[in-house]
Amino acid sequence: MIAFDFNYIKPATVAEANQTYTMVHDQGDHAMYFSGGTEIITRARVNELKVDTVIDIKEIAECTVMEVQDDKLVIGAAMSLNHITNSNLFPLLGETIKKIADHTSRNKITIGGNINSELIYKESVLPLLLVDAKVKLVKGTKEKIVPLSSVFDKKLKVQAGELLLQVIIDTEYTKLPYASLKKTRFSKVGYPVISAAAIVKDKKIRIAFSGVCEYPFRSQEVENILNDSKKSVSERIEKAINSLPTNVLDDLQGSNEYRVFVLRNMLYDIMEEMGMGE
Amino acid sequence: MANKIWTTVGTPEQRIDAVEKSTGKVRYVGDYSVPGLMHAKLVKSTQAHARITSIDTTEAWKIPGVRAVVTGEMFPFHIGPILADRPPLAFEKVRYYGEPVAIVVADHEHQAKLATTKVKVEYEPLPIVNSVQQAFQQDAPLVHENAGQYTKIIDNVYPKSGTNIGSHIKIRKGDFDSAWASCEETITANYSFNLSDHVALETRSTRVEINPAGKVIVHSCSQSPFTIKKVLNQFFNVDVGNILVHIPMVGGAFGGKGTVQLEPLAYLASKAVGGKLVKLEFDREEDMITGPCRIGLDATVQLGATKEGKLVAGKYTYLLDSGAYSDQAAGITRAAAIDCTGPYHIPNVWCDSYCIYTNHPFATSFRGYGHPELTFAVERTIDQLAKKLQIDPVQFRILNGIKPGHTSPTQTGLTANNIGDVEKCLNRARELIKWDEGQKIEIGKNKVRTKGISLFWKTSTTATNAQAGAILTFEADGSVNLNCAAIELGQGTKTVLGQILAEKLGMDMKKIHVTMETNTQYDPHQWRTVASSSTFLAGRAVISAAENAIAQLKKTASIVLQCTPEDLEVGGGRVFLTPDPTFGVEIKDIAIGYTYPSGHSIEGQVVGVGKHVQRHLTPMDEQTGFGKPGPWWSVGVQAVEVELNTRDFTYSILNAVTVLDGGTIINPMTATQQMRGGMYMGLSYATSEKFIFDHNGVVQNTGLRNYPVLRYGEQPAEYLVEFIETPAADGPFGARGIGEYGVIGAAACLANSLSVGTEVELTQLPLTPEVIWQAKKVEKQ
Amino acid sequence: MNIKNKPTKKVIHLHVNGETHEAVVRASDTLLCTLREQLGLTGAKRACEDGDCGACTVLVNGEPTHSCLSLAVEVVNKPITTIEGLLNSPVQSAFVDHWAIQCGFCTPGFIVNCHALITNHPNASEELVEEWLQSNICRCTGYQEIREAVNNLLQKSQ
Ligand SMILES: Cc1cc2nc3c(=O)[nH]c(=O)nc-3n(C[C@H](O)[C@H](O)[C@H](O)COP(=O)(O)OP(=O)(O)OC[C@H]3O[C@@H](n4cnc5c(N)ncnc54)[C@H](O)[C@@H]3O)c2cc1C
Numbered sequence A: 001m002i003a004f005d006f007n008y009i010k011p012a013t014v015a016e017a018n019q020t021y022t023m024v025h026d027q028g029d030h031a032m033y034f035s036g037g038t039e040i041i042t043r044a045r046v047n048e049l050k051v052d053t054v055i056d057i058k059e060i061a062e063c064t065v066m067e068v069q070d071d072k073l074v075i076g077a078a079m080s081l082n083h084i085t086n087s088n089l090f091p092l093l094g095e096t097i098k099k100i101a102d103h104t105s106r107n108k109i110t111i112g113g114n115i116n117s118e119l120i121y122k123e124s125v126l127p128l129l130l131v132d133a134k135v136k137l138v139k140g141t142k143e144k145i146v147p148l149s150s151v152f153d154k155k156l157k158v159q160a161g162e163l164l165l166q167v168i169i170d171t172e173y174t175k176l177p178y179a180s181l182k183k184t185r186f187s188k189v190g191y192p193v194i195s196a197a198a199i200v201k202d203k204k205i206r207i208a209f210s211g212v213c214e215y216p217f218r219s220q221e222v223e224n225i226l227n228d229s230k231k232s233v234s235e236r237i238e239k240a241i242n243s244l245p246t247n248v249l250d251d252l253q254g255s256n257e258y259r260v261f262v263l264r265n266m267l268y269d270i271m272e273e274m275g276m277g278e
Numbered sequence B: 001m002a003n004k005i006w007t008t009v010g011t012p013e014q015r016i017d018a019v020e021k022s023t024g025k026v027r028y029v030g031d032y033s034v035p036g037l038m039h040a041k042l043v044k045s046t047q048a049h050a051r052i053t054s055i056d057t058t059e060a061w062k063i064p065g066v067r068a069v070v071t072g073e074m075f076p077f078h079i080g081p082i083l084a085d086r087p088p089l090a091f092e093k094v095r096y097y098g099e100p101v102a103i104v105v106a107d108h109e110h111q112a113k114l115a116t117t118k119v120k121v122e123y124e125p126l127p128i129v130n131s132v133q134q135a136f137q138q139d140a141p142l143v144h145e146n147a148g149q150y151t152k153i154i155d156n157v158y159p160k161s162g163t164n165i166g167s168h169i170k171i172r173k174g175d176f177d178s179a180w181a182s183c184e185e186t187i188t189a190n191y192s193f194n195l196s197d198h199v200a201l202e203t204r205s206t207r208v209e210i211n212p213a214g215k216v217i218v219h220s221c222s223q224s225p226f227t228i229k230k231v232l233n234q235f236f237n238v239d240v241g242n243i244l245v246h247i248p249m250v251g252g253a254f255g256g257k258g259t260v261q262l263e264p265l266a267y268l269a270s271k272a273v274g275g276k277l278v279k280l281e282f283d284r285e286e287d288m289i290t291g292p293c294r295i296g297l298d299a300t301v302q303l304g305a306t307k308e309g310k311l312v313a314g315k316y317t318y319l320l321d322s323g324a325y326s327d328q329a330a331g332i333t334r335a336a337a338i339d340c341t342g343p344y345h346i347p348n349v350w351c352d353s354y355c356i357y358t359n360h361p362f363a364t365s366f367r368g369y370g371h372p373e374l375t376f377a378v379e380r381t382i383d384q385l386a387k388k389l390q391i392d393p394v395q396f397r398i399l400n401g402i403k404p405g406h407t408s409p410t411q412t413g414l415t416a417n418n419i420g421d422v423e424k425c426l427n428r429a430r431e432l433i434k435w436d437e438g439q440k441i442e443i444g445k446n447k448v449r450t451k452g453i454s455l456f457w458k459t460s461t462t463a464t465n466a467q468a469g470a471i472l473t474f475e476a477d478g479s480v481n482l483n484c485a486a487i488e489l490g491q492g493t494k495t496v497l498g499q500i501l502a503e504k505l506g507m508d509m510k511k512i513h514v515t516m517e518t519n520t521q522y523d524p525h526q527w528r529t530v531a532s533s534s535t536f537l538a539g540r541a542v543i544s545a546a547e548n549a550i551a552q553l554k555k556t557a558s559i560v561l562q563c564t565p566e567d568l569e570v571g572g573g574r575v576f577l578t579p580d581p582t583f584g585v586e587i588k589d590i591a592i593g594y595t596y597p598s599g600h601s602i603e604g605q606v607v608g609v610g611k612h613v614q615r616h617l618t619p620m621d622e623q624t625g626f627g628k629p630g631p632w633w634s635v636g637v638q639a640v641e642v643e644l645n646t647r648d649f650t651y652s653i654l655n656a657v658t659v660l661d662g663g664t665i666i667n668p669m670t671a672t673q674q675m676r677g678g679m680y681m682g683l684s685y686a687t688s689e690k691f692i693f694d695h696n697g698v699v700q701n702t703g704l705r706n707y708p709v710l711r712y713g714e715q716p717a718e719y720l721v722e723f724i725e726t727p728a729a730d731g732p733f734g735a736r737g738i739g740e741y742g743v744i745g746a747a748a749c750l751a752n753s754l755s756v757g758t759e760v761e762l763t764q765l766p767l768t769p770e771v772i773w774q775a776k777k778v779e780k781q
Numbered sequence C: 001m002n003i004k005n006k007p008t009k010k011v012i013h014l015h016v017n018g019e020t021h022e023a024v025v026r027a028s029d030t031l032l033c034t035l036r037e038q039l040g041l042t043g044a045k046r047a048c049e050d051g052d053c054g055a056c057t058v059l060v061n062g063e064p065t066h067s068c069l070s071l072a073v074e075v076v077n078k079p080i081t082t083i084e085g086l087l088n089s090p091v092q093s094a095f096v097d098h099w100a101i102q103c104g105f106c107t108p109g110f111i112v113n114c115h116a117l118i119t120n121h122p123n124a125s126e127e128l129v130e131e132w133l134q135s136n137i138c139r140c141t142g143y144q145e146i147r148e149a150v151n152n153l154l155q156k157s158q
């Protein structure tokens, strides 16, 4: 039961969504885009967030597409995780997001909501970072398509009222060899101790992590180390572990030292699976 | 049993509640609503230990729909089942994070909830007692300043003022010190684990109204309807006859719904709004931390043996983390002492079992009443000692298993009637888990399969006057209504009681109507639906009610058939002549009195009444523990086989075995359900569950997202369950209690198995890969 | 658009179990509370309100959904099926016959989820069954009987 009430608007167009946002904002009230709504509903229940108007984007056509246009795969922000997985259009993405939450929740959780989640995990971002995905953002009448990496730094840096409309992926990337691994505390359903996704492109490994630091990331430095074929795999892995962007996380899912242990094993597994040995 | 002579008892009769439950139409207590129903929500402490300096309710009153705000000073008294040490609403100070501080009552739930966020409580923090080890130290801050002055509600509780000790139970049997000195092989080991939760799927919920005639009407999902009456009478001065408690079917309880917590709060809330009907339902987060949880334990076990492997001496120090209040933890402290050794014959026993206050959520009974916890400590130690002695763990247990002729730690004499057969259970479990194929088998790179075993027992420490009653009424078609106050929690008790009645009356199960709801006004008194005691107590009461009804049926029939009652038998819906069964009368024709063709009637309806009370139980001596605390001991063995990755310590559970001597099994399928469910619960606890506290004593995992339990597919590939049926002479048809037993040895056998696989002695729970990794790391250093 | 106004209750129509029902809701009311409190459909249980347990599972557009993670206003115009709408589903009798029910509190959610699974995937693999059913927690049974019930249905449908 959510203690407070809010207005619920379900616009049919992007323009309407943006206008509504601006209108509420200009009144000094707080508006939020509402995609799957799972995070908004659960956080509102425990009074972790307060909102005056939610703007449901699930009726907006652009937000619910999922198709290959020329050589681009376009996924609407309001597409549910299960639909993405079941489409099999991008197996690495499908497999990575299949490890988020549980099957029933994934009928509701959307990719746009997950990318914009307040949680530190946002596992759907991992494959997108690897394949140089682009995102389509709109604010008012301004629409832009930019590389995800240019706007994703720890979280998606959008302006107030800016709507994530779609993610766009070059289809050539969707066919690359990949690995997706997630370790939890014990039960399979749960937040990650560590979640990682990797692909090999032009014989180089690309890898992104969630649960290692306080945000999901892909690090050029880590990848360079892992691709340094002059060194042994174990040297590379130790060096990579020492070159993480920040200290390793220490929380309920696992202590800092334990996470390093899990990360090391996972790196060995991924390097082996991806044929990145000496 | 080979010579089964019964028709219904011993067969897997379908559960009488299953069809209705499969349609979603069963109404649990929270499923009821009616216009005008008011809603209560709690303001809870944000601190684990603090003085309350002020409570400002001004802003809360401004929320539309708010009708009352109740705070602790409106009822500044302590309540409790064993020691009255807990204020229903905190006053002066709070002792745990999540403790109820105020109640808001409003027309709608969302209004009440919103208003709770507007109540401003100011606190002055006090030093936190964050572990039993800390609590036990001389200069520890005190959770209760005057524990010694609280009112004792029952015997055998010994709080000590000026300490954090809520109770201390001693066992002194034989001469431990000199026996210990003579031992050729000894071991001392320490174990510890945090509090955890029941997570019954239905959260606690209640509804209370006070009608204009002064009757207090309670609807609740409680295991203890008569205790609710007792508490409202004892502490709130309501005449006991004016308290009516209704309990519908309950959505799981596991001991957690024995505590009387919500009902007094809802009573205060109803009183504050002129007696109107008020509902108080816990959210999951409240159910986990505001409501009572499961004890934590720090255990030190010392065992000494001869070099041939005969146990000679055992010393047990149990520090139970009871959290902020003693509730049932005081009783668990006692139960842990009573059965401290596990089912082993040890002539010299010394046990100190302490109930320790900390600033954690308070603990209450949990399926097994302290036994899963003590079994973990004992069975891990037994395995370590067997290893030192180089004796096979199963053999070592057979060698030292307790038998008729021995005595329990409280020096109760054991007979073939009051204790199950340890050796039979061990031998059967050993076969089922294929022990002799090897305890550890390498199956590939970094992969091993290992087995672990545990032996356990438990007596039912009921009140010495614990009892149950049953009333039978008849319908005109000859079918029977069974009323008794045993509560259906999912354990199948109503089905089993129906079977006992069907058996006794020689009647088809279809002709037995068991009332699912409990109503204290027309159901006879029953102690509580806890301690695996219902089949035993209520079962005996049903048998005696059936005998009473049979006597009445025979009497009426003897008049109709012109013979003596002694000539008659009851069965198949008839009363008939023993020598000539074709000559008889249908029960339907006499059950509500026999009417002659002339219209004259005789005898009137049959009302069967029956009861049973525990006999010959005694309290324990304060200095030595001497006494007879329970009627019988069920014993059992559990074993698991796991597949372990020795590189990253992840593992899966392949098989889980339970062999239990539960006396006669009335319904093999409900009994199997109980064993499987128990094992699941024990394994979920052992692999995953515990509360995590920060240094301020604040629980970090208050919901299921961060308190994972095992899900579908994570259970063992198969649970193998078998029963050894050594009949209990005084149980109904020879049955003993079994409800709790499936859970008791699960954590212990899992830990034994993983200790073999990882080659490190595991002493903590839950056994997550991280905990194992940590243990390996410590060992290396 | 009345976003200038303070939020007020609205009349909505929900299509539940083949019937259209009127309900008066706050926008912030979840589908779970609306079904339970306004329509009297209490088969979906409130056990965590966080998407963690599955006790509140209903079908929206034939897909299993945690009704605690959905607003009532969100599912207007969508077909909703609750346990009360599954009369004589083979899943119900399979649960009864295989002893997959104890306290019964998880049962409606499990049955609704299993019903969708069997309907959509009559040839579901063990892995798929596991993926779907991990959404529901049962604290009583230990899942073996539930697995037997589902496997039996799958065998029959193959
Ligand atoms: C049972 C359960 C288990 C979970 N386990 C995991 C897990 O293992 N790993 C993990 O990563 N997460 C997990 N989560 C969290 C989950 O990731 C979030 O609840 C989910 O990602 C939110 O998605 P949504 O579509 O429901 O978002 P919403 O609740 O609709 O929105 C989330 C946030 O994103 C904003 N937003 C949504 N769409 C847009 C858009 N198009 N443009 C701009 N802003 C937008 C919203 O305003 C809001 O702030 C779990 C959740 C549940 C319920």
Ligand code: FES
Residues within 6 Å of the ligand: C045, C046, C047, C048, C049, C050, C051, C052, C053, C054, C055, C056, C057, C066, C067, C068, C069
């Ligand atoms: S109540 Fe909805 S998932 Fe638990």
Ligand code: FES
Residues within 6 Å of the ligand: B201, B251, B252, B490, C100, C101, C102, C103, C104, C105, C106, C107, C137, C138, C139, C140, C141
């Ligand atoms: S039967 Fe009780 S939770 Fe499943």
